[in-house]
Amino acid sequence: MKHPESWARIMVVPVIDLNADLGESFGRWTLGDDASLIEVISSANVACGFHAGDPSTLRRSCQLAVGAGVAIGAQVAYRDLAGFGRRFIDVAPGELRDDVLYQLGALDGFARTAGGRVTYLKPHGALYHAVVGNEGQAKAVVDAVHSFDPTLAVLGQPGSLLLKEAAAAGLRAVPEAFADRQYTADGGLLSRSLPGAVLTDEAVIAEQVRRLVTGEGVVADDGSIVPVTAESICVHGDTPGAVRIARVVRDTVEASASGVRAFTNVSS
Template sequence: MTTSASIDLNADLGESFGRWTLGDDDALLEVITSANVACGFHAGDPTVLRRTCERAVERGVVIGAQVGYRDLAGFGRRFVDMDPHDLTNDVLYQIGALEAFARVAGTRVRYVKPHGALYNAIVHHEAQAEAVADAVRRYDPTLPVLGLPGSVWLAVAEAAGLVPVAEAFADRAYTPEGTLVSRREPDAVLHDPDEVAGRTVRMATRHEVVAADGSLVAVRAGSVCVHGDSPGAVAMATAVRRRLEEAGVRVVSFLGGDAG
């Protein structure tokens, strides 16, 4: 099977904190093309963020700011009913913090991706979606933003003059509506590398994914996420990249491979 398709492969990095280590960032940086780096609100500390940026630059991986709720204890996976103005300021703060470490490493923040509960909330929550879009627009309106296809977030971002990039998830179950199955539900996260790799190839080449009920959901994405905190994340990401390349899909940043 050959195809002229291309896809970006991203993962969440920089999520260790102090003496607590999460994920194998170094190994994932050998596989992915874009790194969604935590900004200190849901995970990560200054030393972790600087090291992650430096190692991403060494491997030519594009750095994006993964912004979330101020929720270290809950890993940013708990919804926070925030005033939109405060949310805008929190997002600005996070982008600015990561930008400092990216600049010291010789690059800059190249895109923004919401994390966890914020990511899921702004699929439908218009006020919070507008708050996040306002932060990105004020910081740098040329920064692309990642989000779920068909979400309020991507529509609001585009209306604000930002560049929306549709994202798919290699290792998450989908509902028939094209949203992600809640992590509170069984089998919401997939763990078999072969299954995940096969799903990803299907998304990249046929632009569809099998939902939890067996129905087909259309998915057209410029980037695919493999979660770095999942068990076996490195094996999974490696299998995904190998199968994509075997299918003739070029694995390259949605920014065109430029990590600078």
Template structure:
């Protein structure tokens, strides 16, 4: 049994610092690196990609709306063709810095409001899929199970992976509770770690209303800007490993099973 542990990184901007990227890179196995539209600047992107390469952490492009002021957490009614070009632009920026680090982008994960919008929004989901397909059809995508984004990506021939959120509450329908609602963000590292172990094992977890839901996941996300993010990530990684669950990038092939003697 294995699962990936990812975090949103590279979200500082100029003199404004957010999160402890270096500490998280010592724990997580995949890094969703901001591409300059919702957060991150060129120096931050270069430093983050270099640090990820040094620690053997897979780099994913964390693409979002052009919304620095809102941190990409506000819906933008952008025309689909423009959204496609915005995503391609962001992929190109991050690809330049991964190349300087002697690495490459390993996957694509939308950020914030864009991530939530393309769960149901057909046109915007198709626009993001088209951007990835046009840029590099070999790039896998990471998203919410059951989303239109993953369905359209699969139809387009892209490899798709499912994500669960360690530190976020879910509705009974299996979508994230809005950050504007009480209880949307979880904070207890031990409780979060136990919840993640249940997800990794395919067992039910509690939704915001107390009902039980099953969340299929190839990767678990700890938000880098959450209070106590490093402590949470360490608790999750330690609990998984202590229970015999391997923590490894979903973009890395699992080792082959040994042949019978």
């Protein structure tokens, strides 16, 4: 993947959103400390049942988010519970559109029951990476969002086809960066199959976040500096020590910027 031209212009964003994945438990399998994480973040990417999450988990996640005043986002994925949504599936665009609509509707039902609503969408795992450059799948996701609720925002990788298609459809396109993932020289993320792909050292994470917030760019795996513009920073809920890492990220943002606030509460 080549640098989009927009990446050459680093933008300092004074108020940053902090998002994290929630609701990824399933049945008797518990993943992440959602109750603690919700107290640190400003936006919750709630799994919608395709890669993780079950109805009761979706309900609890929405209740937690509404109770904490945290924005609710639909974290949509391929239908891949066994692979946690991290395996690419070559889904036909029409089928993918309907799968995304299904997930949006399910989560929004629980969100409204809890007194809130879904305000944005973020793809998960392999789908997140696919819509960076796969035009058919990017359009399918955007078509689903636009037909469901054209006021929803779309959260994704800077320079991706997903965000370009979202903007072209009149949706709010929100670029994000990652606190706990290693970047490559082309602005992508180092494959999880490679050593060092997931950052766990708090000092390294804090420095990456500081550089993001101050507009200095991130240090890639080859030592080069990669410009990344972001309105939101993500912490993975399944990363070891996710709650502790999220607190480090929040402290770093608050020390380097104006504060932490959901991007859905900031004028576009």
